[in-house]
Amino acid sequence: MTDRDTPADIPHFHGHRDRLRQRFREAGSDALADYELLELILFRSIPRRDVKPIAKDLLRRFGSFAEVLAAPERRLLETDGIGTSIVTDIKLIEAAAARLTRGAIAGRSVLDSWTAVLDYCRTTMAFAEKENFRVLFLDKRNHLIADEVQQSGTVDHTPVYPREVIKRALELSSSAIILVHNHPSGDPAPSSADIRMTREIMDIASPLGIEVHDHVIVGRKGHASLRGLGVM
Template sequence: MPAGKKPDIGGPAEAPIVPHYHGHRERARDRFNTVGGDALADYELLELLLHMILPQRDTKALAKDLITKFGSFSEVLGASPQRLAEVKGLGETSITHLKVAQAVAQRYGRDQISLEKPVLAAWSQLLDYCRSQMAFEKLEQFRILFLDKKNRLIADEVQQVGTIDHTPVYPREVIRRSLELSATALILVHNHPSGDPAPSSADVRMTKDIVDIAKPLGITVHDHIIIGKSGHASLRSLKLL
C-alpha cells in the first residue's frame, strides 16, 4: 500500500435488518394500551403474551394455531403440558412460561376473594376464580371454600379428585374438616369435564346429605356451584338447595 494512503474500509455501514413483525408488535401493544385487554380477541391477547415468551419470533400464527386447537385463551392456559407440546413452535421453556401465566391468573383470582372481604359480596370474582381453577380440568374435582362467621375465606381446598365423570364425596369428612377449621359456612364447588354444568341427581343428593349433617352443627351451606366449560350452575339459584 502506497505510503500515506488510507486503507479502504468499505462504504457506509448497512442498516440492521428489522424483522417484519416488529412493527406489528408495536401496533399490537399500542392497541392494548388504547382499548385494554377486554377489547382484544383471544388470539390477540395470546399473541401479546407469546411476544414476551418468544421475543425473537413472529407469534401471530402460533397464537392462532393454539386457539384453533384448544378453543379459547383460557383453554390454552389450562391445557396440560403434554397437549401443549403437540403444537409445533412450543418447547419445554415456552410451555413452562404459559403455565406460569396460568398460575399468576389463578393467584390473582384467589386474592380477589380472600383479602379480608366477605366472599358473598364478591360473587362474580368467586365465579371467575372457580372457572379459572376448574373449568378446563380433565378430571372431576370437589372443592370446598370454608368461611368464617363474617363469610370471609378461611381456606380453599380440593377435597377429592375423581374420574372424568365422578368424584367420591364423603359428607362426614366434609363436616369433620369444617370443624377442624372452625368454619361456620361452606361453598361447595365441583367441575363437569364434559362441559355441561347441569347438576345430576347424585349432585343434588350429595349436597342435601352435607346440608343435613351441617345444619344441626350451626354450619351453613351457602351454595353448591358446578363449573363447566359452557358456564356454571348454582343449586341455590335452581332452588335445589
C-alpha cells in the first residue's frame, strides 16, 4: 500500500494469492478445494483480476477439477473470462497428469501395477466427450510396448475392427494386449456389443498366441473390468 492508497482502492482479493500459494506449499493440495486449485492455475494467465468467480464457474459448467482439465478447448473458451492462454495452461496440466500416470506403468509389469493402469486409463479417457478405443500392447514380461488409440467414434459408439487390432499386435511383436475404451455417458457397465467385440478379438488372438488380459471400460462413475465381471 502506498501513501495515496485508501482501503477503497485496494482490490478485495489483495493478498489472497500469496495466502493461497503459501497454504498449498505448507499443507499440500488436499488442504485446498477444487476451485482453489483452479485459482492457482488461473493466477498465471490472469494477473490482475479476482479469479475465484471464474474458477467456480468452470466447476459449475463441467462438474469437477478433473472434468475441467479434460474439457474440450471450444467449451472452455465459452466460459466468461477464459482465453486461449488460459486454455493452454489448463491443457498443459492435463498433459502433465497423463504423462505422470503413464510413467507409473512404464518399464514394469502392468499386471503388477494394475491400480496404476486404471489411473492412467481414467486420466486419459474417462472424461472424453466421444468414445475412444485404446489398446495397450505388452511384451512377454507384460511390459508396455505401445499405447495406441485405435479408433475414435461418437458419443455412444466406436467402430472396432478385431482383425486390425490383432494385425497391429503382430506388427509390434506383442504377446498380450489390454483393451480400453470409455463411455461418455459416465456409466462404465459393458454393453452386449462390448462383450461380443471382446470375444471376437479373443477368438482371433488365441490361435496366434496373443493373450487378451482384460477389457477395461472407464467413465465418470468409475470403471468396469470384463475380466473381473467374468464375461471374458
